[in-house]
Amino acid sequence: MATAEVYPASEPERWTYLDRVRTRAGPFTNPDAFDGTVVAEAVENMKILVIGAGGLGCELLKNLALSGFKNIHVIDMDTIDISNLNRQFLFRQADVGKSKAEVAAKFVEQRVKGVKITAHNCKIQEKDEDFYMQFQIVVCGLDSIEARRWINATLVNMVDEDVEDSYKPLIDGGTEGFKGQARVIFPTVTSCIECQLDMHAPRAAVPLCTLASIPRQPEHCIEWAHVIAWDREKPFPELDKDDPEHITWLYQKALLRAHEFKIPGVTYALTQGVVKNIIPAIAATNSVIAAACCNEAFKIATNCAPSLGYPDANYMMYSGNDNIYTYTFRHEKKDDCPVCGNLARELVVDPAWTLRELVDSFAVRPEAQLKKPSIRAESKTLYMQSPKSLEEKTRPNLDKTLIELGLANDEEIGVTDPAFATVSFKFKLKFQKSE
Amino acid sequence: MAEIVMSQTPPILHGPSEKEKKYDRQLRLWAASGQAALESANLLLVNSGTGGVGIETLKNLVLPGIGRFAIYDEAIVSEADLGLNFFLDEDSLGKARSQSLTAHLLELNPEVQGASYPDEEGVTDLQSLLATSPMFTAIMYAHPILPEQLSLLQTYGQLHKTPLVAIHSAGFYSYFKINLPGDFPIVDTHPDETATTDLRLLSPWPELVEFAKGMTKDIDTLDAYEHGHLPYVTILLHYLEQWKESHGGAYPLTYKEKIQFRKMIQAAARTDNAEGGEENFEEAAAAVLKTVVPPSLPSGLREVFEYEPKETIEERSSFWIIADAIKAFHAKHKALPLRGNVPDMKAQSKVYIQLQNIYKTKARQDAAEVLVTAQALEPGRHFDLAEVELFCKNAPFVKLINATGGGGNASPGSVDRLREVTAQEFTNDESAEVTLAPLSLVPIYLALQATSHVVSASADDILAGIAKVVPGASDNERVVSAACEVARAEGGELHNIAALTGGMVAQELIKIITKQYVPIDNTCIFDGIESRCQVLRL
Numbered sequence: 001m002a003t004a005e006v007y008p009a010s011e012p013e014r015w016t017y018l019d020r021v022r023t024r025a026g027p028f029t030n031p032d033a034f035d036g037t038v039v040a041e042a043v044e045n046m047k048i049l050v051i052g053a054g055g056l057g058c059e060l061l062k063n064l065a066l067s068g069f070k071n072i073h074v075i076d077m078d079t080i081d082i083s084n085l086n087r088q089f090l091f092r093q094a095d096v097g098k099s100k101a102e103v104a105a106k107f108v109e110q111r112v113k114g115v116k117i118t119a120h121n122c123k124i125q126e127k128d129e130d131f132y133m134q135f136q137i138v139v140c141g142l143d144s145i146e147a148r149r150w151i152n153a154t155l156v157n158m159v160d161e162d163v164e165d166s167y168k169p170l171i172d173g174g175t176e177g178f179k180g181q182a183r184v185i186f187p188t189v190t191s192c193i194e195c196q197l198d199m200h201a202p203r204a205a206v207p208l209c210t211l212a213s214i215p216r217q218p219e220h221c222i223e224w225a226h227v228i229a230w231d232r233e234k235p236f237p238e239l240d241k242d243d244p245e246h247i248t249w250l251y252q253k254a255l256l257r258a259h260e261f262k263i264p265g266v267t268y269a270l271t272q273g274v275v276k277n278i279i280p281a282i283a284a285t286n287s288v289i290a291a292a293c294c295n296e297a298f299k300i301a302t303n304c305a306p307s308l309g310y311p312d313a314n315y316m317m318y319s320g321n322d323n324i325y326t327y328t329f330r331h332e333k334k335d336d337c338p339v340c341g342n343l344a345r346e347l348v349v350d351p352a353w354t355l356r357e358l359v360d361s362f363a364v365r366p367e368a369q370l371k372k373p374s375i376r377a378e379s380k381t382l383y384m385q386s387p388k389s390l391e392e393k394t395r396p397n398l399d400k401t402l403i404e405l406g407l408a409n410d411e412e413i414g415v416t417d418p419a420f421a422t423v424s425f426k427f428k429l430k431f432q433k434s435e
Numbered sequence: 436m437a438e439i440v441m442s443q444t445p446p447i448l449h450g451p452s453e454k455e456k457k458y459d460r461q462l463r464l465w466a467a468s469g470q471a472a473l474e475s476a477n478l479l480l481v482n483s484g485t486g487g488v489g490i491e492t493l494k495n496l497v498l499p500g501i502g503r504f505a506i507y508d509e510a511i512v513s514e515a516d517l518g519l520n521f522f523l524d525e526d527s528l529g530k531a532r533s534q535s536l537t538a539h540l541l542e543l544n545p546e547v548q549g550a551s552y553p554d555e556e557g558v559t560d561l562q563s564l565l566a567t568s569p570m571f572t573a574i575m576y577a578h579p580i581l582p583e584q585l586s587l588l589q590t591y592g593q594l595h596k597t598p599l600v601a602i603h604s605a606g607f608y609s610y611f612k613i614n615l616p617g618d619f620p621i622v623d624t625h626p627d628e629t630a631t632t633d634l635r636l637l638s639p640w641p642e643l644v645e646f647a648k649g650m651t652k653d654i655d656t657l658d659a660y661e662h663g664h665l666p667y668v669t670i671l672l673h674y675l676e677q678w679k680e681s682h683g684g685a686y687p688l689t690y691k692e693k694i695q696f697r698k699m700i701q702a703a704a705r706t707d708n709a710e711g712g713e714e715n716f717e718e719a720a721a722a723v724l725k726t727v728v729p730p731s732l733p734s735g736l737r738e739v740f741e742y743e744p745k746e747t748i749e750e751r752s753s754f755w756i757i758a759d760a761i762k763a764f765h766a767k768h769k770a771l772p773l774r775g776n777v778p779d780m781k782a783q784s785k786v787y788i789q790l791q792n793i794y795k796t797k798a799r800q801d802a803a804e805v806l807v808t809a810q811a812l813e814p815g816r817h818f819d820l821a822e823v824e825l826f827c828k829n830a831p832f833v834k835l836i837n838a839t840g841g842g843g844n845a846s847p848g849s850v851d852r853l854r855e856v857t858a859q860e861f862t863n864d865e866s867a868e869v870t871l872a873p874l875s876l877v878p879i880y881l882a883l884q885a886t887s888h889v890v891s892a893s894a895d896d897i898l899a900g901i902a903k904v905v906p907g908a909s910d911n912e913r914v915v916s917a918a919c920e921v922a923r924a925e926g927g928e929l930h931n932i933a934a935l936t937g938g939m940v941a942q943e944l945i946k947i948i949t950k951q952y953v954p955i956d957n958t959c960i961f962d963g964i965e966s967r968c969q970v971l972r973l
Contacts, residue, residue, distance in 0.1 A: 011514075011518075013513075013514040013515060014514050014515065014517050014518040015518045016514075016515040016518065016927065017485060017515060017518060017519055017924070017927030017928055017929065018518055018519075018927075018929065018930075020606075020923065020924055020925050020927050021606050021607070021923060021924055021927070021929060024923060026606075026607075026919060026920050026923045027915075027916040027919040027920055028916070028920070028964050059934065062521050062930075062934075063930060063931050063934055065521075066518065066519065066521060066930035066931075067929075067930060067931060082453070082456045082457050083456055083457065083459045083460055085457050085498075085544075086457055086458050086459075086460055086461055086498055086499055086500075087460070087461075087498055087499075089494060089498055089543050092542070093545075110524075111521060111524055112517075112521070113517075113524075113525060177464055178464070178942055178952065182966070210781075214664070214781075214782070214783050214784050214787075215784055216779055216780075216782060216784055216787040216788070217779050244450050247450075248450060261784045261785075261788070262785075262788050263784070263788065268450060268451060269451065269455075269459070269462070269463070272459075273463065278459070278460070278463065279460075280460050280461065280463040280464045281460040281461075282460065282461050282464065282495075282499060282942075282945075283494065283495040283498040283499060283938075283941070284495040284496075284499075284938045284939075284941035284942040284945065285938065285942065286938070287491060287494070287495050287934050287935065287937055287938030287941065288935050288938035288939055288942075289938075290934070291930075291931045291932070291933075291934035291935035291938065292931075292935055292966055294931045294934075295607075295929075295931040295932065295935065295963050295966065296966070298929075298931060299964075305607060305963075305964045306964065308966055313965070313966070316966045316967065320939065320942045320952075321625060321952045321953070322624065322625075322626075322952065322953040323953055323954075323955050323956075323970060324939060324942075324943075324955050324959050324968060324970055325970075326966070326967045326968045327967075328873075328965060328966050328967040
């Protein structure tokens with residue numbers, strides 16, 4: 001078989017290996033979508049956004065810079081902590097306290113000449129649709145479900161069927177210990193992060209009465225110190241989970257309580273882990289997951305090989321703690337997805353509930369996970385968290401039952417939450433009496 | 436003396452050290468013991484080809500604090516290296532690749548030592564490096580490698596019992612293959628917490644029986660608070676006794692019986708309260724299927740019991756002696772030593788702690804018995820109680836990797852083995868449409884393996900090479916496609932695939948060095964087009 005021609009863009013020697021693959025079709029390349037003569041230049045002109053400059057983010061920036069992308073933006077509000085240095089390889093001891101986005105951007109720009117990286121040291125929620133509209137691809141390396149849901153909802157909302165450029169592929173990675181996942185979302189076309197929300201069920205909270213009167217585990221003692229003792233004694237004006245003095249206070253309180261109940265196992269590290277909800281993280285797993293994400297970004301940008309997302313698999317689960325397993329599969333789009341579906345999602349409720357019970361239930365339902373919901377019925381506003389005047393006006397509704405509020409079976413309600421900008425989650429009430 | 440004084444003093448309230456802070460997120464995975472193992476490890480990377488994947492692996496080991504690494508790489512940095520390797524820059528052009536890579540990697544962690552070869556102090560080739568260097572804990576090499584270098588490494592590996600890891604990454608494909616020097620047992624496998632509950636409800640020992648009876652003897656007249664706070668272990672033990680009385684002394688063992696037993700528990704819950712039920716009875720009912728089980732011997736441990744190591748008893752590691760002692764324990768008691776952990780359950784603090792102590796005490800007694808047996812098997816040897824306790828605690832989850840022989844298959848690493856596995860994989864693929872199993876990735880391995888020692892080859896050459904090793908395989912359509920895909924890259928790596936593979940290899944080396952978690956046995960193949968991998972024993 002003769003070797004096909006290579007069509008390099010700039011710096012042909014530097015990108016020798018990349019050009020062999022991205023500018024020449026292989027046996028799996030879709031010939032209708034691929035044009036090797038223009039691909040190198042096209043990628044160089046693309047703008048790609050990286051969300052998060054932490055464990056995954058550092059890897060993402062390196063990988064994209066070495067995948068032919070030349071115009072990269074990165075957004076992160078965090079500063080560098082000493083516990084980042086075991087994996088966030090763009091940071092050094094001397095960088096502790098500086099902006100992650102700025103240090104990471106500068107490092108990669110210096111190492112890989114010709115790549116421009118623009119840093120945004122802020123929250124993703126501070127940027128508007130115009131900002132996100134300028135990118136062709138968005139890659140996420142985040143540690144919070146909430147931020148993922150926000151960017152997902154924003155990108156789905158931005159889709160305008162008549163404007164091809166309004167579809168922004170979203171590639172998302174996440175890790176925990178030796179495990180992780182990488183997924184590709186074509187907003188409104190394939191299953192979105194909200195469709196997949198039940199794969200990240202919230203951890204069951206320990207009942208307050210266990211903490212208050214019958215602790216059995218070291219975690220119960222720590223949560224007691226965190227939730228009850230802190231509030232009662234207020235040793236500092238506000239709890240700063242990154243302040244060792246604050247953690248030490250909680251640790252001491254937890255230790256005393258554990259001693260009282262003869263519970264072994266309270267340590268400083270465990271206290272910190274419980275209070276900050278620390279997830280173990282290592283360089284190796286970040287390397288796997290970030291590279292899997294960037295490999296998809298590379299395939300989407302070049303069409304030189306089929307990517308995850310459409311029409312088949314869109315999700316890769318990776319597990320490395322016992323042997324190595326990947327499970328690459330298709331997660332189906334849900335018609336009743338509150339973000340990208342057309343149908344309202346069914347919500348089983350007891351008509352005898354008060355509105356307050358309904359409001360509270362949104363936080364714990366795996367399919368909703370909304371902490372500060374405001375609720376509208378088809379014809380009237382039921383409860384608004386803000387502004388203050390509306391909250392006061394709608395507060396009396398909280399003690400009325402759903403029946404008293406005139407709600408009916410099969411009625412649709414719209415729910416908004418400040419964590420998700422302008423998105424309205426659609427739910428359809430399904431009345432069912434509790435036993 | 437000092438130790439005794441320490442344990443009597445209340446714990447000192449000091450925060451973590453700087454090092455503990457830096458490594459906090461990984462210490463939560465492999466603890467101080469794993470970290471110490473990493474810090475005393477000495478790795479060699481023999482880098483060749485386009486040189487990306489080995490460096491990405493090392494990056495992931497330097498960051499968590501591997502003790503020392505050495506890079507052997509004969510290449511001079513070229514422009515093309517800069518488009519692939521993040522640990523080279525424009526200043527590196529024209530210099531020895533090993534030197535620039537080492538310098539840049541060392542910037543990542545001041546606690547790590549590194550050296551590059553060939554150097555100017557007499558180590559001019561791989562042979563002299565292997566002859567003069569401190570012993571390596573493990574060696575990685577990247578394909579394509581010169582056959583004579585490979586044979587030097589294999590000789591070294593056999594002589595010093597050093598794990599060897601071959602890595603090959605080209606275009607969208609990669610594989611790596613771990614060659615362990617012998618059987619590799621792991622005790623600290625970190626099983627999922629949910630899988631570890633062993634409550635011995637069907638073979639309770641006297642102290643547990645007595646405790647449960649004491650708690651439940653007046654179960655019907657207990658006040659609401661006490662009844663609602665009976666730990667579910669005592670609830671299950673109580674109703675198991677009742678069940679036995681009405682079933683001729685037999686336990687509920689079949690699925691149907693267990694469902695009936697569960698109903699019995701559910702019916703026993705009091706409903707005359709505000710909640711209309713009792714949480715502890717709900718917990719008890721939910722635990723029936725998982726915890727009302729007779730003791731069993733998990734397959735991983737059975738394999739360990741049945742395995743006969745090649746070494747004489749004196750030469751064997753303490754793992755094998757303790758395993759024999761546990762085997763004797765199991766033969767005598769028809770059960771493994773008790774693990775001793777009790778899951779959280781609704782109960783009063785004092786009662787729960789008592790229950791926990793009953794399980795812990797029994798676990799300690801069982802471990803002590805195993806220690807005595809081990810000592811009797813090997814009187815001259817010192818056994819560490821902590822090691823015996825860890826083994827007893829993890830006994831149901833121990834794993835044996837790279838056990839030689841058994842099953843009548845061709846031995847791993849041989850051509851016969853590759854032919855056998857290839858044939859089996861192709862057969863499996865024929866029914867993939869029915870079984871919905873993913874298609875085999877063995878074609879990728881075959882295509883890459885055909886370029887183990889050449890920088891690049893045409894698809895026809897690759898297919899001809901495959902035909903020589905596995906006759907007939909080159910007619911397979913998917914093998915032809917894989918060969919074309921490998922030819923497309925002409926031996927060049929894509930950074931993403933190098934980084935991804937380097938992450939997997941680093942995970943495996945961490946598992947092997949710390950002897951924690953379970954490494955692969957023995958080859959992992961990755962397909963970057965479909966984004967999935969497959970592990971095969973080749």
